[in-house]
Amino acid sequence: MKKILLSTAAVVATAGAALAGGVAAPVMEPVIAPVVVAAAPVGAWQGGYAGANLSWGKVGIDGYDDLDGAGIALRGGYDWQNGNTVFGLGADYDFGKQKADFVGGEQALKNAGTVFARLGYDANGWLPYASLGYTWAKMEGPVVNENVDGYTIGLGVERKFTPNWAGYAEISHTDFGNIDALGVDADMQKIKLGVNYRF
Template sequence: MNTFTYGAALALLVSTPVLAGDLVTPVMEQPVMMADQAPAPAWTGGYVGGNISYGFGSLDANDEAASFLSDEGFSDNLSEPDGVSAALRAGYDWQFGRGVFGLGAEYNFGSYDGDGEGILADSGVEVEIQDMATIFARGGYLVQDNFLAYGLLGYSKAKGEVSLDGDSLSEDLDGVTIGFGGEYMFTQNWTGYAEYSYTDFGDVDNTEGLLEADLQQIKFGVNYRF
């Protein structure tokens, strides 16, 4: 009887590791840490759109003309054309991670108008900046996947016109445009934007450097992207 008892106990001890080896140890799944993902290139593609703008410019005397007006007690400012206008815009963007680079063009088919200022006040002179066309490059950063903050650099050309008693004289204006803005993507196809730009037309053609002009614009627009 004792021999049987000892034998059974020995067999139980020998088999215990084998039984223990058959037990399935539960595996704890570790949480998967997701690395930051770059946004999908939703901004790559072409677009067409338009904007409404408020513009305010300046026509000023320069060099000898400015000195003469100053000596006579007048400001060098001759006119401040302003007003509300509208433009059409088209372009193409490329997205690289959170960066966006694009090329575009805009045509403003309205005008900004002003009366004479300073020595020209109450003279009946009217000044217009009209038919402004701009080509530009822009670069920006996606603050959010659907919001782009950007800056732009371009070249603009417009027509400046001075009228008095039914007679008018027009000259070409051209210069560098700089600006900044933000564009928000409402859907994959529709975006809205707000933008500020400044154009330095420099010297007015055929005035021997005696006149210069510039223009600032605040724009609100929409684009259809495809």
Template structure:
């Protein structure tokens, strides 16, 4: 009798499991694939006040007169820039303590102490910022011992490279047209300069 009851219990349990579909397996979650981050544009921070110094070389000439005075110089510079996404706009000043020295038309001639006020527009290319500038320049002219002054417009192209968040280096070419100068027989005078310098941002 006991065997019949035990057999009935086993059959009942077996039937129940069969009707229920057997043991329920725990569902396995599929692995979630990692989503790669979307690349972001690298935009530098060129905005702010900067002061710096440069080493420069220049050459001057007067149209129709022999002679090409040239020379090395040291200059100081200050700039203030605003940044609008990739566009950088600013203004600045540059004072060159050097001079171009030689003869023009056989007369000893020096062009020195060139001061420039300029505006510039640049493009933020990350670590680099190419730019163009335009401004007003005034310089001292010494011809045969007599002193006078010249003034004119300056155009230039350059590029600035950010070394750290506070230090940048730059290279620049400028052309200055002083117009017709009475002290040199009303000849048209211009100066071209190459600059290499460092800026420090505050």
């Protein structure tokens, strides 16, 4: 009996010691949600931009062979946005030239600069637009050697790939009107592929 009492006391003492600290509450690690930095909306077009384009153009002079060739141009401008409507002003300058071999040497159109206004529609990162502008250039060669100018109309689409970078494609038609030296009309068509960095 004495042994049974001692054994029972030992068991109770051990259990009491084990429970002296009470039942430990489970430790919960705090859950920290990841911080997500929202990017600027891709469809926001308002602001300034600067970029460049590669182009191929053809100049037609009534009664003469066409001039053609590639160019590279710098472009810059500023857009305003109201809802989905985008209005902008811009300019570009083409360092290339359109040319052809005529009797007496090369006839070329070069140093073409354009100022333009454009109106577009924000279509969730795409910006189809129409433009109207004024272009001036130098016609130089054995047949015509004078400055020419005229109105330019264009159609294009610009696409944002990031909040700051966009690519665009554009076609344009320029009517230089009457060439004084020849008494005939001249015009130019261009296809442009370019990129803009938007501020």
